[in-house]
Amino acid sequence: MTETFDVAIVGGGPAGASTALHLVRAEGIRADRIVVVDKARFPRDKPCAGAVSQLGVDTLEAIGVRIEVPFVAMRGVRVRWEGRAGETPCAMGVVIRRTEFDAQLLDAARAEGVVVRDGEGLRAIERTPRGFRLSTTTESIRARLVAACDGAGSTTRKLLGLREPERKGHLYVLDTVPTASDDAPKRGFIDFDLSVLGEGLQGYYWDFPTIIGGAPHVCRGIYHANLAPGSDVKSALARALARRGIDIADVKLRPFSTRPFVPGSTLAQDGLVLVGEAAGIDHATGEGIGQAIVMAGIAARHLARALRTGGSSFDAYAHDVRVSTIGRHMLQSAWLARRVYARTGNPARRLLLRSAFARDAAMRWYNGSSLSWPTKVRLGLGLVSHAFRS
Numbered sequence: 540m541t542e543t544f545d546v547a548i549v550g551g552g553p554a555g556a557s558t559a560l561h562l563v564r565a566e567g568i569r570a571d572r573i574v575v576v577d578k579a580r581f582p583r584d585k586p587c588a589g590a591v592s593q594l595g596v597d598t599l600e601a602i603g604v605r606i607e608v609p610f611v612a613m614r615g616v617r618v619r620w621e622g623r624a625g626e627t628p629c630a631m632g633v634v635i636r637r638t639e640f641d642a643q644l645l646d647a648a649r650a651e652g653v654v655v656r657d658g659e660g661l662r663a664i665e666r667t668p669r670g671f672r673l674s675t676t677t678e679s680i681r682a683r684l685v686a687a688c689d690g691a692g693s694t695t696r697k698l699l700g701l702r703e704p705e706r707k708g709h710l711y712v713l714d715t716v717p718t719a720s721d722d723a724p725k726r727g728f729i730d731f732d733l734s735v736l737g738e739g740l741q742g743y744y745w746d747f748p749t750i751i752g753g754a755p756h757v758c759r760g761i762y763h764a765n766l767a768p769g770s771d772v773k774s775a776l777a778r779a780l781a782r783r784g785i786d787i788a789d790v791k792l793r794p795f796s797t798r799p800f801v802p803g804s805t806l807a808q809d810g811l812v813l814v815g816e817a818a819g820i821d822h823a824t825g826e827g828i829g830q831a832i833v834m835a836g837i838a839a840r841h842l843a844r845a846l847r848t849g850g851s852s853f854d855a856y857a858h859d860v861r862v863s864t865i866g867r868h869m870l871q872s873a874w875l876a877r878r879v880y881a882r883t884g885n886p887a888r889r890l891l892l893r894s895a896f897a898r899d900a901a902m903r904w905y906n907g908s909s910l911s912w913p914t915k916v917r918l919g920l921g922l923v924s925h926a927f928r929s
């Protein structure tokens with residue numbers, strides 16, 4: 540049997556569920572004309588540190604979604620490097636468990652009347668004169684427009700032959716109960732340890748507060764932006780864990796990849812938008828939940844316009860993503876990752892560690908604010924001063 544929809548959304552994670560919710564609640568598109576297909580049955584496991592930026596939280600609230608699953612409020616950030624630590628208190632959003640959070644978002648879309656087909660993976664997609672025909676593991680769907688929200692390994696991208704412009708980032712993630720070294724997570728601070736940079740990695744080790752089954756835990760892991768090949772990410776993680784009194788052999792560990800958002804990222808084709816990690820995530824931090832939610836709002840606006848006008852070009856969507864707050868930030872991040880994680884990045888790292896002003900600016904930037912020129916000038920002078928001291 541073939542069913543026909545206006546929009547087929549492939550992937551029901553934060554990008555897919557938020558695209559559906561924005562289409563219905565912000566753009567007034569009929570919910571029963573939208574289908575979401577996901578190969579997993581929800582609630583599904585999604586290994587992730589679960590930090591959702593305040594921008595992501597605010598964007599959800601703007602379409603009437605309040606976070607109803609357990610969360611830990613992020614009260615600030617601590618950065619560690621070269622035996623020093625610098626911390627800044629700041630409301631930064633929340634840490635959630637993805638299994639719970641993603642199920643809440645998809646349930647909200649379902650409750651609106653969106654047709655949700657979880658447990659049905661996309662197998663094939665072909666263009667037709669009136670849009671697309673998608674074959675899932677169990678059925679065939681016709682849709683005028685498609686939103687590819689199927690994450691880092693996007694099947695939609697692969698099936699349509701869209702190229703990948705950049706190598707993927709690598710991560711390992713695990714959860715443990717808090718240990719004696721977790722004074723920052725115990726206070727609701729997210730903790731970034733840059734000492735892994737000295738071990739040939741381009742990234743950081745993290746300790747985030749989280750909540751599992753009502754009990755405080757710490758989500759730990761390592762992010763390697765993978766700017767150059769040949770790094771041993773797992774050994775670096777083993778050493779970082781050992782410094783916290785944890786034996787890597789005692790923990791359940793899983794490796795993952797992320798797709799970075801870079802200047803050459805493909806965001807659209809005729810009749811198709813890529814949203815969330817299918818398009819790319821922040822290259823410096825490896826984060827993308829808030830970005831996916833914001834990008835979903837932009838995608839929904841363009842999908843709705845195309846439905847109203849009968850158009851199918853999404854060049855304006857690609858443009859609008861790139862000039863949006865999250866688009867600009869992710870492009871700046873792709874640029875910064877190459878500098879901050881390089882050996883020549885010492886002045887930038889020292890500035891972040893030693894200057895409360897720099898950390899405060901970084902936190903405002905993380906939360907979606909643009910930095911004023913006086914702030915940029917002061918940061919630039921700080922960088923020059925640390926470069927001279929180095």
Ligand SMILES: Cc1cc2nc3c(=O)[nH]c(=O)nc-3n(C[C@H](O)[C@H](O)[C@H](O)COP(=O)(O)OP(=O)(O)OC[C@H]3O[C@@H](n4cnc5c(N)ncnc54)[C@H](O)[C@@H]3O)c2cc1C
Pocket residue numbers: 549550551552553554555576577578579585586587588589590591592659660661662688689690691693694695710711712760795796797814815816817820825826827828829830831
């Ligand atoms: C270890 C780790 C830690 C992370 N920590 C953070 C963090 O703390 N904060 C942050 O902001 N980001 C973090 N990220 C990144 C974050 O997980 C992604 O940015 C986010 O999941 C992107 O959401 P999405 O909806 O685009 O993709 P996903 O959440 O990956 O959702 C894609 C969906 O598509 C479905 N799908 C895939 N293939 C098919 C198919 N063939 N047919 C149908 N459905 C399909 C999948 O089942 C999935 O449900 C982390 C990533 C990793 C790996």
